[in-house]
Amino acid sequence: MINIEFNKVFSDSFDTFKALNNLSTTQASETSSGTPSSIWQILNHLTIWQDFQLKNLKGIASVDIQEANTWAEEKNVTDEKLLKERIALFHTQIEQIKMEVSQLSITDKDIEKKLKTIQDVSVHLSFHLGEIVLIRRQLGHYPKPSEMKAFLAND
Numbered sequence: 001m002i003n004i005e006f007n008k009v010f011s012d013s014f015d016t017f018k019a020l021n022n023l024s025t026t027q028a029s030e031t032s033s034g035t036p037s038s039i040w041q042i043l044n045h046l047t048i049w050q051d052f053q054l055k056n057l058k059g060i061a062s063v064d065i066q067e068a069n070t071w072a073e074e075k076n077v078t079d080e081k082l083l084k085e086r087i088a089l090f091h092t093q094i095e096q097i098k099m100e101v102s103q104l105s106i107t108d109k110d111i112e113k114k115l116k117t118i119q120d121v122s123v124h125l126s127f128h129l130g131e132i133v134l135i136r137r138q139l140g141h142y143p144k145p146s147e148m149k150a151f152l153a154n155d
Helices: 025-029 039-058 080-102 111-138 145-153
Strands: none
16 A cells, blocks of 8 residues: 655645735735736635635535636725734635645545645645735735745745
8 A cells, every 4th residue: 555645745735935924905905007806806716715625625515616706896905804814714724725635545535536626726826826926026015036035934
């Protein structure tokens, strides 16, 4: 029997690169020219979608969600507490996903479906974190590539 430690396989797949650290309501609401969504809208979309995928990973029956319904119409957030709660939810979901990954076994009857879901979550997260980083960089609220090593090392 092969023993695969899936948490090692996916160890870097859920790194958020501190993309939401120190995010203010103003920054979460800003957009740059040609940017269709604010960080607030992307964050809301991510938490709705990750909730759906977490249910899939846990084997909880859920109704398919419609992509268009996961995007908030409101681009702005003015409530600092609400923003912090949503960011905390996002991070909690990431930790729950990591926990699900660490509990996977090659003998799980639905391992292929779970691995596909994890791949989907990872790719989806990467895409939207890239959007958030780009928006923050364009607006001067996130380090340039040459500054990333120090930024990521600093807690």
